[in-house]
Amino acid sequence: MAKDKTQRAPFEIAGASVAPGERLKTDIPISLLANHTGMTLGVEVIHGREPGPVLFVSGAVHGDEIIGVEIIRRLAQSRQLKKLAGTVLLIPIVNAYGFIANSRYLPDRRDLNRCFPGSATGSLAAQLAHKFMTEIVARADCGIDLHSGAVHRSNLPQIRAQIANKKVKALASAFGAPIVLNANLRDGSLRATAREEDCDMLLYEAGEALRFDERAVRIGVKGVFQVMRHLNMLGPLKREKPEPKPVFSQSSHWLRAPAGGIVRCFKRNGDKVREGEKLAIVSDPFGENEQRVLAKRDGVVVGRLNLPVVNRGDALFHVAEVFDPDKAGAGIEKLGLDIVDDPLFDDSGVI
Numbered sequence: 525m526a527k528d529k530t531q532r533a534p535f536e537i538a539g540a541s542v543a544p545g546e547r548l549k550t551d552i553p554i555s556l557l558a559n560h561t562g563m564t565l566g567v568e569v570i571h572g573r574e575p576g577p578v579l580f581v582s583g584a585v586h587g588d589e590i591i592g593v594e595i596i597r598r599l600a601q602s603r604q605l606k607k608l609a610g611t612v613l614l615i616p617i618v619n620a621y622g623f624i625a626n627s628r629y630l631p632d633r634r635d636l637n638r639c640f641p642g643s644a645t646g647s648l649a650a651q652l653a654h655k656f657m658t659e660i661v662a663r664a665d666c667g668i669d670l671h672s673g674a675v676h677r678s679n680l681p682q683i684r685a686q687i688a689n690k691k692v693k694a695l696a697s698a699f700g701a702p703i704v705l706n707a708n709l710r711d712g713s714l715r716a717t718a719r720e721e722d723c724d725m726l727l728y729e730a731g732e733a734l735r736f737d738e739r740a741v742r743i744g745v746k747g748v749f750q751v752m753r754h755l756n757m758l759g760p761l762k763r764e765k766p767e768p769k770p771v772f773s774q775s776s777h778w779l780r781a782p783a784g785g786i787v788r789c790f791k792r793n794g795d796k797v798r799e800g801e802k803l804a805i806v807s808d809p810f811g812e813n814e815q816r817v818l819a820k821r822d823g824v825v826v827g828r829l830n831l832p833v834v835n836r837g838d839a840l841f842h843v844a845e846v847f848d849p850d851k852a853g854a855g856i857e858k859l860g861l862d863i864v865d866d867p868l869f870d871d872s873g874v875i
Contacts, residue, residue, distance in 0.1 A: 529550025587622015592670025640717035698754035796853035
């Protein structure tokens with residue numbers, strides 16, 4: 525016998541009401557463009573029949589970091605959400621202004637992820653941040669914010685989290701990205717402000733701005749569902765073999781171009797490096813003057829520049845320091861290969 529939906533209260537958001545077992549898309553008004561075209565914050569609410577946590581999943585806080593939009597599109601298409609306990613809020617495009625303009629920023633040139641908690645009467649960025657906090661974060665127990673590297677810079681799929689927080693560390697481990705970087709909370713960031721509202725968050729970084737990467741998308745989709753299972757929002761999966769464990773890193777560092785010129789990089793994302801190892805060479809266009817870029821410490825490459833033309837000081841490699849680079853590198857490579865052939869995904873990359 526089907527359970528009576530009235531046993532669980534509807535979910536209320538922005539004047540809309542979502543009954544248990546139902547889902548609803550709603551547009552929260554933000555502002556008008558100069559030509560009076562409306563700009564909104566699009567949200568889909570999936571309100572499960574059974575009680576459970578409220579989880580939000582957001583993308584494009586930086587408008588050109590579009591990988592989260594594709595991850596959320598696939599989440600929304602999944603049949604898994606029919607069995608949901610709790611509530612999921614999907615927000616594929618937070619910064620619609622930047623998304624339309626292929627820009628990281630808002631029209632006022634502010635970085636939205638430094639403007640939280642915002643203000644109802646402040647700048648455009650402050651007002652959008654305030655709206656996101658009051659309509660989304662204030663209703664949520666947990667959140668996953670989806671990002672990518674900047675333009676011409678790609679990131680290995682990774683979780684950034686405050687791993688001193690045991691609850692957050694458990695969420696990060698459940699996500700199952702190849703590597704988890706300890707990242708302290710920054711003033712004005714969504715993660716820091718959400719923590720003040722007792723909402724624990726993960727930040728997923730993968731791929732490059734304005735680009736899709738199928739492996740990174742699949743790791744993101746699977747990771748969100750694994751967090752939901754950790755929170756008992758979905759039932760457990762029967763797997764033939766245990767999931768690989770992510771590598772944890774307490775610290776990381778950047779290696780920068782010692783001079784302007786043409787750079788030749790010898791390492792890719794996920795490669796292990798040893799202290800003193802040559803990672804790249806920067807030379808003048810004739811090749812007469814060359815400067816080597818050497819690893820400072822042992823670790824794994826988790827981010828790198830894709831553009832071969834550099835100026836002095838440009839970031840070339842982001843290296844996560846790990847206890848055993850050989851083991852970490854092998855584990856990262858295996859996880860990346862496994863995700864491509866994972867039988868959880870159908871032909872369109874949906875679970």
